[in-house]
């Protein structure tokens with residue numbers, strides 16, 4: 001089943017001679033459980049696409065379907081609930097709350113949603129990401145790699161169907177990047193989650209089931225995907 005689908009998705013910024021066609025007719029399908037890497041030069045439209053897939057912004061035209069539900073027409077309130085329930089975001093800037101400890105950061109989105117924390121599951125995620133000795137630490141007491149793992153744990157904790165990651169290892173050295181990505185991959189496989197990840201790093205992209213290349217707001221190529229073909 002297609003967990004994500006876009007139809008002739010367009011996002012234009014600005015008007016007339018200043019208009020930028022950040023996305024210019026993107027048709028994309030992602031299977032449940034698939035790990036997709038999005039690559040492309042700077043300014044090609046990768047972040048814009050991720051924002052549209054996650055309902056962080058509205059398309060100019062076209063549609064985004066998540067689990068066959070068209071989210072393009074949802075009002076802001078409904079989009080907000082949709083994001084909290086369905087999507088885990090991992091950004092390059094970890095967006096951790098500095099005054100909350102690691103555990104509190106990880107469960108924060110669940111509590112914001114008024115849901116009950118599945119403690120057994122969250123502990124499993126924490127162990128898998130090697131954070132069990134750090135749950136009482138504040139983000140400022142952690143290394144970049146550890147903070148990134150907390151951001152990943154937070155994205156996984158509410159068991160979202162989809163994880164959207166924008167350069168999740170952008171600030172990390174190569175060895176740590178590989179570790180963090182392997183963990184993300186293993187955890188998503190174990191819990192049947194779908195990952196769409198932007199990266200500039202070809203080595204990191206190779207970890208994905210499929211690589212989608214974007215140029216000038218259009219999909220120029222797609223490689224891999226045999227596993228789900």
Ligand SMILES: Nc1ncnc2c1ncn2[C@@H]1O[C@H](COP(=O)(O)OP(=O)(O)OP(=O)(O)O)[C@@H](O)[C@H]1O
Nearest residue numbers: 013014020022040041042043044045046047048049
């Ligand atoms: N809020 C905005 N207002 C105007 N133009 C924007 C806005 N956001 C993005 N753009 C433009 O849209 C195009 C695509 O930007 P986007 O951030 O999606 O590219 P990207 O592939 O993610 O780039 P990078 O790899 O540098 O992050 C660029 O030309 C950018 O300048």
